[in-house]
Amino acid sequence: MSASEPTPTPIGRTVAVRVPATSANLGPGFDTLGLALSVYDELLVTTLDDDRVEIEVTGQGANAVPLDASHLVVRSMAHAFASVGRRMPGVRLQARNVIPHGRGLGSSGAAVVSGLLAAKGLLEIDGAGSGDGGLVIGDEALLRLATELEGHPDNVAPALFGGLTIAWMDETGPQHKKLLVHRGVSPVVFVPESTMSTSVARSLQPLQVPREDAVFNVSRSALLIAALIQSPELLLAATGDRLHQDYRAQAMPETDRLVRTLRAAGFAAVVSGAGPSVLVLADGPGRRLQAAEVAASVTDTPWDALMLAVDFKGGTVKEYAEGST
Known part of the structure; x- marks a missing residue:
C-alpha cells in the first residue's frame, strides 16, 4: 500500500455514541431555535472485517426502521466517511432508541448526528498518533454534514452541541450559536x-x-x-x-x-x-x-x-x- 493511500479503518474497533432529543421552534423561533433535552438515543458501532451491515435496534422504532444500509444512522456514517475521502467499513450497529419517533422531538436529527459522531469517532481512532489532521471532523464540518442530511439545522445543532442554539444559514453554510439556559427553566x-x-x-x-x-x-x-x-x-x-x-x-x-x-x-x-x-x-x-x-x-x-x-x-x-x- 502506498504512503498516499488511506489506511483502512481498524477492524473490531467500537465507539459508543449518545445523542439528546431536541425541541425546535420553541414557539416563535421557527426553523431557528432549538433546545437539547435529557432524553437520549445510544448506540454502539463496531467495525467488521467485510462489507456487512448488521443492525440491532431496541426501544423506539424497533419494528419500523430498516435493518440494512438504508438505515439513517448508517447513511449518515457513509456520508461522513465520503466527506473525508474514506471508504466506510462494514459495521455492526446496536441502537437503543429512547427518543420517541414522529413526535416532534428530533428523532431523525438524533439519528443523523449519531451516525456522524460514530464516523467521527472511528476516523479519529484510526488517525490517532498519525498526524493526519484530515481524519478529524470538526464542529463546523459536523454541522454542515448534518444539515445536508437533515435539510435544516434547527434540530441537529442542539443535538450536536447541547443547550439552546440559534441556527442560521449564510453564504458559507449553516451556522450556530450555543447559549446556556437559566437554571430556573x-x-x-x-x-x-x-x-x-x-x-x-x-x-x-x-x-x-x-x-x-x-x-x-x-x-x-x-x-x-x-x-x-x-x-x-x-x-x-x-x-x-x-x-x-x-x-x-x-x-x-x-x-x-x-x-x-x-x-x-x-x-x-x-x-x-x-x-x-x-x-x-x-x-x-x-x-x-x-x-x-x-x-x-x-x-x-x-x-x-x-x-x-x-x-x-x-x-x-x-x-x-x-x-x-
Whole structure:
C-alpha cells in the first residue's frame, strides 16, 4: 500500500455514541431555535472485517426502521466517511432508541448526528498518533454534514452541541450559536400516542404571512432569548407565535387544545417541533408539576409527561471497551 493511500479503518474497533432529543421552534423561533433535552438515543458501532451491515435496534422504532444500509444512522456514517475521502467499513450497529419517533422531538436529527459522531469517532481512532489532521471532523464540518442530511439545522445543532442554539444559514453554510439556559427553566414534554409527519406539518403553512404576524414573531423571538437565559418569568409572553402553530392546528386538534388550555392557565406551552408533542417551558420544578395536573384534565388524548432537564453537553462519542461504563 502506498504512503498516499488511506489506511483502512481498524477492524473490531467500537465507539459508543449518545445523542439528546431536541425541541425546535420553541414557539416563535421557527426553523431557528432549538433546545437539547435529557432524553437520549445510544448506540454502539463496531467495525467488521467485510462489507456487512448488521443492525440491532431496541426501544423506539424497533419494528419500523430498516435493518440494512438504508438505515439513517448508517447513511449518515457513509456520508461522513465520503466527506473525508474514506471508504466506510462494514459495521455492526446496536441502537437503543429512547427518543420517541414522529413526535416532534428530533428523532431523525438524533439519528443523523449519531451516525456522524460514530464516523467521527472511528476516523479519529484510526488517525490517532498519525498526524493526519484530515481524519478529524470538526464542529463546523459536523454541522454542515448534518444539515445536508437533515435539510435544516434547527434540530441537529442542539443535538450536536447541547443547550439552546440559534441556527442560521449564510453564504458559507449553516451556522450556530450555543447559549446556556437559566437554571430556573424546567422543561416538561407531553407526548401523545399519535405521530405527525414533518413534511405534512410544513405543507400546511402558507408561503406568505401578514406583516404584523412577522413583526410579532420577531419581537417574541428576541424576547424568548432573554427569557431563556436571564428572565424565565417572561416565558409565557415570549413563546407567542403566529407563523406556524395556528396553521398546523387542523392536523393536530388535541395538541392545539392542550397548548391553548395550558397557555390559558399561564404556562409557556408550545408545539414541540412539528408536533404532536407539547413542550412547556416552566419557570421552576413546581410549576411543571402544576402543568402536568392541567394536562391530565385534557382527557381525550392520553399524554405521557416527561419531566426533563436541558442537556448542556450535546452528542458525545468515545471509544468503547467491553465492560466499560
